[in-house]
Amino acid sequence: MESEGTKTKGGDEIEEDDDPGHDLTIYSVHSIVTATDNFSLRNKLGQGGFGHVYKGKLSGGREVAVKKLSKRSDQGLVEFRNEPILIAKLQHRNLVSLLGCCIHGEEKMLVYEYMPNKSLDFFVFDESKRSLLCWNKRFIIIEGIAQGLLYLHKHSRVKIIHRDLKVGNILLDENLNPNILEANTNRPYAMNGTFSTKSDVFGFRIMLLEIVSGRKNYHLIQLDPAINLVGYAWKLWKEGTPLLLMDPTMSNPHNYKDEILRCINIGLLCIEYNASDRPSMSEVISMLTNEVEPLPVPKQPGFTMTRTVSIGKERREPENCSANEVTMTSMSPR
The missing domain is CATH 1.10.510.10 (Transferase(Phosphotransferase) domain 1)
Structure with a gap:
């Protein structure tokens, strides 16, 4: 699956961002699908009311956790993009770091740092x-x-x-x-x-x-x-x-x-x-x-x-x- 309007940064394919004044990476759907092997079951880490979480490996070799949000959410795209930008600024040793997000049609995904021992x-x-x-x-x-x-x-x-x-x-x-x-x-x-x-x-x-x-x-x-x-x-x-x-x-x-x-x-x-x-x-x-x-x-x-x-x-x-x-x-x- 190819994505239009993408560029390469640090080995990872990301989408152009009209408002780059933040540290949040906007990943292309191509990079997310490739990283998770098209959201294969063997990469599934867990699920909840929010959706499903998958392990992924970006092209640069970094392991990540991708949260694919439920389509039941009525949240708009502007709201979705603004709030992860705020969350990405949170820095604490007991919080999972949010690296970026991906929007593709109605699909909304969040990309987090990967924790090797899964959940508690x-x-x-x-x-x-x-x-x-x-x-x-x-x-x-x-x-x-x-x-x-x-x-x-x-x-x-x-x-x-x-x-x-x-x-x-x-x-x-x-x-x-x-x-x-x-x-x-x-x-x-x-x-x-x-x-x-x-x-x-x-x-x-x-x-x-x-x-x-x-x-x-x-x-x-x-x-x-x-x-x-x-x-x-x-x-x-x-x-x-x-x-x-x-x-x-x-x-x-x-x-x-x-x-x-x-x-x-x-x-x-x-x-x-x-x-x-x-x-x-x-x-x-x-x-x-x-x-x-x-x-x-x-x-x-x-x-x-x-x-x-x-x-x-x-x-x-x-x-x-x-x-x-x-x-x-x-x-x-x-």
Whole structure:
């Protein structure tokens, strides 16, 4: 497939850009199709509500991850091009770097740096791999995610609310350090104040509890009545046995029981029913790193019961979708 109006820069075929005043590379569809072997299944890294992610290799030899966005998005081309330009300016060690984008008809694609260890869910939820994540490594991952979110909420050029926080959107580098993958870019929505940074805090708690336990939140714990991971964590907390939540595959977890208990406590604080009661990400980081300061006692969380309903071939969790089922990123100027 040939692309008109292209030029070569650094060995990669890119398209002419009418507004070159940015660092974002506008890749040609030819270079993306070639890099991913026409989006072959063997190069597929993952998928979500935003679309599919593929591994690619550019002509210069650089490995990348290409996110092919869902055609269901009603975002216009101008909006699509403007927001990646802003995201490309974000620089933090716990964020996946956006290299460029590609627009071809209705097809919209984002090109990211490639992370060799894929996403966190490949480790946390895999029986054979999660034993590789000792508690020290898990804590580094938890703190890194929190630092990345704090940057998005407070220290980046534009205030960003991720809205799709989950272990599948946390990519791991060669040293298993966490990097947050941006959700599907979309135009900002006011939503009458429904979404805020506290929405991301709510999503952070799911990842924290999943990392501690090695369990997926939406898998029911077979009790009477059946509850999800959040409900199970709250049940154990009330019974005074929260450490039973620990992943049994971790080596010597009891050597770190105080730190693990602190993380479970923070996770339950992040799911307070009222957003105003949830800590900010700066407060979360302070709680994670200050082992002396006592933590507040968590209140009854919301969304502890799971009732799944079928919609076609998909399964949804209407009571658990507050922060994890929305796949758009909201940005507002500082």
